[in-house]
Amino acid sequence: MGAPKQKWTPEEEAALKAGVLKHGAGKWRTILKDQEFSGVLYLRSNVDLKDKWRNMSVMANGWGSREKARLALKRMQPLPKQDETPIAPGKVVQSDEEIADAKPLPAFGSAQQTGVPKRSIVRLDNLIMEAINNLEEPGGSNKTTIATYIEEQYWAPPNFKRLLSAKLKFLTANGKLIKMKRKYRIGPPPSALVDKRRSPSMLLLDGRPRAPPKVDKDEITVLTKAQIDLELAKMRNMTPEEAAAAAAQAVAEAEAAIAEAEEAAREAEAAEADAEAAQAFAEAAMKTLKGRNPQGMMARA
C-alpha cells in the first residue's frame, strides 16, 4: 500500500507466482522468456521479478533476510521485562491456522539452493505439482514418493498424509492429475485434452456408482494454475479476519475431501476398480494419442 509508481497488477503477480511454481525460484530469466508469462511480464525485467518475489515472500513468511536487516537497524518494541519463553524448535505450538488444511505450507527450498530456503505460501495443490515435476519419474509418482518428497523438503502437519490422500483423489477426479495404477502425473492442459467425446474406457472411469465425479464435458470445477494464483493474489490483500475466514472455509473443504477419501478407503474394492479403470483409460489414451506426447510442461530454454 505504499508505492503506486508502477504498481504490479494482480495479473502480473499471478504470472510471477505461476512462473516460480513452474520453473522454480531464482530462474527469473527463464520465467521471463516463457511464452506463458511473457505476455504479462514483458514490461518487467528479471530484476523486477526478483524484487517483487522478495516482497511477496517477505509478506508470506514474515521474516526475510531483508526484514531482519531493516528491523535490526531500527529498534524493536520495548518488550516488558517479562522473560521470554523460547519456543522449542521441534515443539512449535500449532494453531488452527497453521495446520489449517496445510494450505499455508512453507515451501520453496529449490532443490539446488542453500539450506535456508525462502518461504512462501503455496497451496497443497501446487506443492503436489511441484513434487511431481521435480521428481521427474517417467511413469509418474506414487503417493508415498510424493509424500516423502514434500516431507523431506518442507515441513508437514501431523495430518498431512490424510490431506495429501484427499487432495490427490480430488485432483485426479477433476483431471488435474492422471492416475495410472498407483502413480500420479500431471494432467494435460485443457487444450490438449484427449477428446470431448467420451470413449468406452472413459465410461469405465466412473464406473463407481456411488461417487459422482463429474464427467461432464464442461469442467466447471477444474481450476487452472492461473486461477489458483489469482486466488492467492487475492488472499495477499486480505485482512487477518478475512484470511482466517478463508482458511476456515478451506478447512471445511478439506474436511469434506477427507471424508470422501475415508469413505473410499473403506471400500477398497471400489478404489481398486477405480485404479484399474484409470489404467485402462490411460492405455486407451496412449493409443489415441499415438506419437503425441501429453507432456506440455517440459520447457527447455
Add this chain to the structure above:
DNA sequence: CTAGGGGTAAAT
C-alpha cells in the same frame, strides 16, 4: 545473471 543492500516516493 542472480542475490542482497540501499534509496525513495507514496500511503497510513
Add this chain to the structure above:
DNA sequence: ATTTACCCCTAG
C-alpha cells in the same frame, strides 16, 4: 512520522 513497495546499484 513510520511503514510499504517499487526501483536502482553493486558484489558474487
